[in-house]
Amino acid sequence: MARRADHSKEELASLVVNTAEELIAEEGIDAFSARSLSRAIGYTAGTLYHHFKDLDDIVTQVNTRTLVGLAQAFADATPSGDPRQMLHNYADAFLGYITLKRNLWNALFEFRRKPDQPVPPWYIEAIASLIRIIAQCFHDIRPDLDDKTARQSGQLVFASIHSVVSLDSSGRLSLVMDRDIGKVVHELVDMHILAYTHRAK
Amino acid sequence: MARRADHSKEELASLVVNTAEELIAEEGIDAFSARSLSRAIGYTAGTLYHHFKDLDDIVTQVNTRTLVGLAQAFADATPSGDPRQMLHNYADAFLGYITLKRNLWNALFEFRRKPDQPVPPWYIEAIASLIRIIAQCFHDIRPDLDDKTARQSGQLVFASIHSVVSLDSSGRLSLVMDRDIGKVVHELVDMHILAYTHRAK
DNA sequence: AACTCCAGTGAACAACGTTCAATTAGAACG
DNA sequence: CGTTCTAATTGAACGTTGTTCACTGGAGTT
Numbered sequence: 001m002a003r004r005a006d007h008s009k010e011e012l013a014s015l016v017v018n019t020a021e022e023l024i025a026e027e028g029i030d031a032f033s034a035r036s037l038s039r040a041i042g043y044t045a046g047t048l049y050h051h052f053k054d055l056d057d058i059v060t061q062v063n064t065r066t067l068v069g070l071a072q073a074f075a076d077a078t079p080s081g082d083p084r085q086m087l088h089n090y091a092d093a094f095l096g097y098i099t100l101k102r103n104l105w106n107a108l109f110e111f112r113r114k115p116d117q118p119v120p121p122w123y124i125e126a127i128a129s130l131i132r133i134i135a136q137c138f139h140d141i142r143p144d145l146d147d148k149t150a151r152q153s154g155q156l157v158f159a160s161i162h163s164v165v166s167l168d169s170s171g172r173l174s175l176v177m178d179r180d181i182g183k184v185v186h187e188l189v190d191m192h193i194l195a196y197t198h199r200a201k
Numbered sequence: 202m203a204r205r206a207d208h209s210k211e212e213l214a215s216l217v218v219n220t221a222e223e224l225i226a227e228e229g230i231d232a233f234s235a236r237s238l239s240r241a242i243g244y245t246a247g248t249l250y251h252h253f254k255d256l257d258d259i260v261t262q263v264n265t266r267t268l269v270g271l272a273q274a275f276a277d278a279t280p281s282g283d284p285r286q287m288l289h290n291y292a293d294a295f296l297g298y299i300t301l302k303r304n305l306w307n308a309l310f311e312f313r314r315k316p317d318q319p320v321p322p323w324y325i326e327a328i329a330s331l332i333r334i335i336a337q338c339f340h341d342i343r344p345d346l347d348d349k350t351a352r353q354s355g356q357l358v359f360a361s362i363h364s365v366v367s368l369d370s371s372g373r374l375s376l377v378m379d380r381d382i383g384k385v386v387h388e389l390v391d392m393h394i395l396a397y398t399h400r401a402k
Numbered sequence: 403a404a405c406t407c408c409a410g411t412g413a414a415c416a417a418c419g420t421t422c423a424a425t426t427a428g429a430a431c432g
Numbered sequence: 433c434g435t436t437c438t439a440a441t442t443g444a445a446c447g448t449t450g451t452t453c454a455c456t457g458g459a460g461t462t
Contacts, residue, residue: 163364177356
């Protein structure tokens with residue numbers, strides 16, 4: 001029952017990643033398996049392994065899309081001339097995107113890759129570029145401080161927001177607090193702005 | 202090969218949880234399985250299910266111990282009359298404990314319980330009591346602010362620190378920043394103190 | 403028409419959590 | 433001591449999981 005004509009190599013590859021993305025988005029990473037994916041695309045599990053190294057490979061490609069989407073959400077954030085306001089807008093973009101793609105976001109951080117497997121470099125670069133955008137706001141707030149300080153503040157606020165949003169997204173924020181995630185996020189942003197504004201030269 | 206005399210019901214139960222704790226601490230939650238655990242205690246996998254509902258049950262008991270240990274680490278934190286200094290001491294206790302029990306801490310947050318299973322109430326209470334301790338420090342800093350404000354700040358600083366420490370503990374902090382976790386933690390504490398100090402009445 | 407190639411299959415493997423009939427050691431009793 | 437009863441333990445089994453691989457049969461080439 002070989003069906004070589006149904007899809008070209010490239011078509012099948014994108015069919016796999018598209019379908020994987022849909023499955024994870026709808027059912028969550030736990031319901032995702034080699035067999036459920038292959039069933040969904042009408043092929044056998046074995047076929048996946050002729051086009052991808054392993055499941056990790058497929059999930060990584062889905063995760064990359066999720067990160068690219070987040071970058072786009074940042075680019076689409078409501079513009080503002082006030083860097084303080086802009087930080088809040090980025091926070092809203094962040095929160096909105098993750099709320100929309102809850103399961104995909106969880107897949108990014110909950111999926112257990114094999115122990116030794118290193119994190120793909122473009123993961124790091126994708127996140128670094130988001131942090132650069134945030135750091136720019138800090139730089140605009142206090143241009144007298146050096147770039148390193150702005151970058152560190154960008155990292156810190158990104159990590160803080162990422163963390164509470166991820167806790168919320170995985171349903172564990174209620175373990176720690178009984179407040180609305182939106183309020184918490186903006187309070188965090190205000191706090192980082194306050195701290196940055198008060199920094200010594 | 203039934204060995205009823207080897208261990209009483211209670212002995213076997215604590216043998217299971219003790220061994221599970223050791224296994225998870227040494228090998229991590231990924232290497233933990235019903236068969237590896239039963240092999241380690243010299244019984245069969247089936248035996249586990251006569252004494253525990255399922256693996257979730259066992260891991261939950263290990264996790265409870267981890268939380269109790271964290272509470273103890275807080276109690277053992279270096280005392281200080283200065284609430285600001287005390288917050289830093291708690292942060293050190295937190296960081297030190299989790300560094301020591303890396304794998305157990307990851308098990309607490311990475312272990313995937315069955316979808317619907319609710320979080321055990323004593324998890325929540327254990328965390329709440331830690332937050333109360335932190336909130337007390339905030340209250341001491343500015344006794345003029347009400348309890349709710351102090352509690353919310355306690356929740357926020359706990360969530361912030363928990364998050365970066367967990368990121369570090371699971372090896373993902375480097376995705377976001379290139380700094381030492383110790384420095385970051387204390388910078389976060391300082392920031393929360395600064396923000397709290399500047400709050401309007 | 404014959405030949406080569408390779409995408410796709412489906413069976414197989416090891417490991418997973420979990421269940422359960424069967425076994426059998428130890429306790430209780432006459 | 434012998435018998436009976438109870439329940440702790442086993443080991444096979446089921447349905448999953450990720451992954452591998454010998455085989456097949458249709459598509460492209462000669």
